[in-house]
Amino acid sequence: QSVGFVLPPQNYPLYIRSVPTENELKFHYTVHTSLDVVDEKISAMGKALVDQRELYLGLLYPTEDYKVYGYVTNSKVKFVMVVDSSNTALRDNEIRSMFRKLHNSYTDIMCNPFYNPGDRIHSRAFDNMVNSMMMQVC
Amino acid sequence: MEQGPAGGSSAAAAAIGGLFVPLSETEQQRYSELFSRCCPPPEAAAGGSSVGELFRASQLPPDTLHQITEVCGAKRVGYFGPAQFYIALKLIAAAQSGFPVRIESIKNELPLPRFMALKNDTEVRYGTPAEFHGVKFQVPHATLEKNSYKRTDEGDKQEPKSPPMSPICSPPASPSTYQRIPLSYGYGKGRSGLEQQHGAPYEVRHSTHQQDGPSSGNYGAKSALTCSTPNRSLSVEREQQDSSTHYSDDPWRITEEQRDYYVNQFRSLQPDLNAFISGSVAKNFFTKSKLPILELSHIWELSDVDCDGALTLPEFCAAFHLVVARKNGYQLPETLPDTLLPEFLQAACLKPMRDCALFDSYSEPLPGSQQTRDFSRTEKSSAEEVPDNSALLQDGKKDDKQALKVSTTLKTIPKEFQHLTVKTAAQESNALRARPRSRSYSSTSIEDAMKKGEEPPTPPPRPQKSHSRASSLDLNKIFQQNTQAVRSGWLPPPPPALPPRPSVSQTEQPSEAELHPQMNRPPPQAEENSSAKKEVVLAQPPSKPARRKLRTEAQGLETPELSPTISVTSSLPAVKPHLPVQK
Numbered sequence: 001q002s003v004g005f006v007l008p009p010q011n012y013p014l015y016i017r018s019v020p021t022e023n024e025l026k027f028h029y030t031v032h033t034s035l036d037v038v039d040e041k042i043s044a045m046g047k048a049l050v051d052q053r054e055l056y057l058g059l060l061y062p063t064e065d066y067k068v069y070g071y072v073t074n075s076k077v078k079f080v081m082v083v084d085s086s087n088t089a090l091r092d093n094e095i096r097s098m099f100r101k102l103h104n105s106y107t108d109i110m111c112n113p114f115y116n117p118g119d120r121i122h123s124r125a126f127d128n129m130v131n132s133m134m135m136q137v138c
Numbered sequence: 139m140e141q142g143p144a145g146g147s148s149a150a151a152a153a154i155g156g157l158f159v160p161l162s163e164t165e166q167q168r169y170s171e172l173f174s175r176c177c178p179p180p181e182a183a184a185g186g187s188s189v190g191e192l193f194r195a196s197q198l199p200p201d202t203l204h205q206i207t208e209v210c211g212a213k214r215v216g217y218f219g220p221a222q223f224y225i226a227l228k229l230i231a232a233a234q235s236g237f238p239v240r241i242e243s244i245k246n247e248l249p250l251p252r253f254m255a256l257k258n259d260t261e262v263r264y265g266t267p268a269e270f271h272g273v274k275f276q277v278p279h280a281t282l283e284k285n286s287y288k289r290t291d292e293g294d295k296q297e298p299k300s301p302p303m304s305p306i307c308s309p310p311a312s313p314s315t316y317q318r319i320p321l322s323y324g325y326g327k328g329r330s331g332l333e334q335q336h337g338a339p340y341e342v343r344h345s346t347h348q349q350d351g352p353s354s355g356n357y358g359a360k361s362a363l364t365c366s367t368p369n370r371s372l373s374v375e376r377e378q379q380d381s382s383t384h385y386s387d388d389p390w391r392i393t394e395e396q397r398d399y400y401v402n403q404f405r406s407l408q409p410d411l412n413a414f415i416s417g418s419v420a421k422n423f424f425t426k427s428k429l430p431i432l433e434l435s436h437i438w439e440l441s442d443v444d445c446d447g448a449l450t451l452p453e454f455c456a457a458f459h460l461v462v463a464r465k466n467g468y469q470l471p472e473t474l475p476d477t478l479l480p481e482f483l484q485a486a487c488l489k490p491m492r493d494c495a496l497f498d499s500y501s502e503p504l505p506g507s508q509q510t511r512d513f514s515r516t517e518k519s520s521a522e523e524v525p526d527n528s529a530l531l532q533d534g535k536k537d538d539k540q541a542l543k544v545s546t547t548l549k550t551i552p553k554e555f556q557h558l559t560v561k562t563a564a565q566e567s568n569a570l571r572a573r574p575r576s577r578s579y580s581s582t583s584i585e586d587a588m589k590k591g592e593e594p595p596t597p598p599p600r601p602q603k604s605h606s607r608a609s610s611l612d613l614n615k616i617f618q619q620n621t622q623a624v625r626s627g628w629l630p631p632p633p634p635a636l637p638p639r640p641s642v643s644q645t646e647q648p649s650e651a652e653l654h655p656q657m658n659r660p661p662p663q664a665e666e667n668s669s670a671k672k673e674v675v676l677a678q679p680p681s682k683p684a685r686r687k688l689r690t691e692a693q694g695l696e697t698p699e700l701s702p703t704i705s706v707t708s709s710l711p712a713v714k715p716h717l718p719v720q721k
Contacts, residue, residue, distance in 0.1 A: 113417030114435035
């Protein structure tokens with residue numbers, strides 16, 4: 001399973017996509033708790049402006065094992081991804097590239113003059129991209 | 139389904155280019171009946187739309203039908219003659235029996251092809267041309283009624299149609315001819331059945347979107363062999379289209395009138411046809427169409443192929459076309475149809491721009507696709523090809539269009555050409571996308587920040603932030619200069635673009651002389667447009683608060699821009715007063 005979130009600085013989700021749609025709430029909860037860790041990391045790195053990616057957060061609960069990855073852009077838009085730990089084939093680089101793709105698609109959305117920053121994201125191109133990415137992962 | 143006598147051919151056989159396919163009695167009877175149904179007696183070839191309808195009634199997937207059309211030779215010869223038709227029917231039968239679509243499969247005896255009941259299309263036939271005749275945005279209610287009649291399962295689409303009609307009439311306030319343009323054409327007209335080949339992926343995608351409702355409603359509409367289109371100035375083209383390929387009946391294909399209309403609208407927003415319309419300008423313009431923001435957003439997403447937040451002329455035409463289509467009740471496609479791709483539109487869209495002799499410059503933005511076009515055009519091997527590249531763009535494109543209109547032999551070639559351009563266009567657009575991406579990736583975050591910082595409706599104030607996307611800086615220069623010199627700096631990184639500009643603008647003086655008559659047109663046109671915004675946006679940047687930064691730069695560079703202009707184009711003294719007024 002995997003879940004992707006896009007959150008602006010105000011920390012409400014602009015975009016949520018989970019591949020298996022059950023247990024979504026649990027993932028939502030996980031993402032929200034991870035936001036604290038994200039914020040902590042953001043404040044920690046004062047000088048580096050460009051934050052390519054964030055650490056694999058290591059939220060590995062004993063019972064359910066999944067990994068949460070975070071990524072922050074310079075405008076404090078956060079992308080959070082939750083993937084199943086059983087999916088050991090996922091390497092760091094892949095996660096990075098996934099975030100890069102997310103980021104690119106996000107800037108594409110930004111290009112759209114009809115999109116107001118802070119709106120939920122309804123772009124079909126973005127959806128397609130996220131779907132294909134998630135299919136790849138699962 | 140009874141089978142005819144095994145093996146032996148009976149009275150008739152279908153022959154295609156030497157291929158001899160025997161038909162049994164029953165087959166022959168059925169086929170000739172179907173053929174006469176599709177093809178009113180005096181004509182030699184079956185009407186494309188009725189053929190398409192018939193094929194669809196066979197309930198085969200569109201790809202199969204596409205294949206069948208190809209195999210039976212209709213594509214090659216460009217129409218469904220009796221031979222092609224019979225072969226196609228046999229292929230349908232083969233496909234329905236599970237055989238692959240090949241000539242070999244039909245050499246055997248096959249059951250008759252099965253078609254579900256074909257709808258009576260006569261009622262729709264005559265409804266359609268009248269329906270879309272005339273008014274695009276000032277649609278009389280009769281048209282709306284017709285729309286609803288035709289698309290009974292599109293109740294929800296009527297809403298977007300009815301309200302927007304009148305308000306939008308202000309921007310296209312231009313002559314009434316324009317009103318009929320966007321509508322008139324392909325939407326109602328002969329939806330050639332062969333269109334399905336081209337629109338097949340489109341159809342398939344939309345099968346869940348009630349698309350089949352409107353599509354079949356429209357497709358059932360008679361083509362237009364004769365009764366159609368008073369609107370269409372290209373009656374020759376029309377005739378061939380209906381009997382021939384998908385090509386021009388495609389709702390996603392832009393006709394001449396439409397293109398001219400779009401180009402004029404583009405001009406009213408941005409006199410320089412080679413430059414962009416920025417995001418906010420376009421947004422204001424398209425918002426007038428009163429489509430929901432979500433749909434406009436999607437239209438933008440579809441048409442802004444290079445994702446730079448601005449619309450070039452082809453992109454603008456595509457976007458406008460999609461708006462028109464949406465307002466006429468068509469569902470928006472998931473991806474941009476082939477005929478609306480900028481590379482594809484470039485050829486035709488730039489026809490009016492040939493007058494400006496700005497062709498070479500325009501080739502720069504899409505160098506890759508240009509090469510593609512050249513390559514594919516040489517593949518076409520038509521006589522029009524000219525070795526010289528720039529001449530190729532001008533003449534080749536013009537001839538390209540004429541070839542489309544007139545020559546039947548090229549019918550299949552344009553399709554391949556189209557596919558070739560599409561395939562490579564997709565690569566090109568990806569490449570184009572990848573380029574700014576790779577270049578600006580390191581500073582993408584900065585762009586993000588600046589985008590966030592802006593008030594929502596305004597696109598990022600690219601001019602002041604520099605770097606990140608090179609195109610943004612060039613946009614800056616575009617608005618400053620407002621000349622054709624811009625495009626030289628469009629794709630290459632900004633710094634090199636600066637030095638060449640003055641020299642380029644100098645060399646462009648002769649063409650500017652040509653440009654002036656056209657620039658004369660936009661001012662009167664802009665004036666008569668009641669919407670002040672469009673005119674204001676370009677003509678008077680100062681009045682828009684969001685354009686503060688651009689204005690100062692624009693004003694700063696206006697004088698240097700004008701002075702070379704004035705010094706050279708002394709032959710057009712009347713024009714120059716216009717420039718300051720306009721600006």
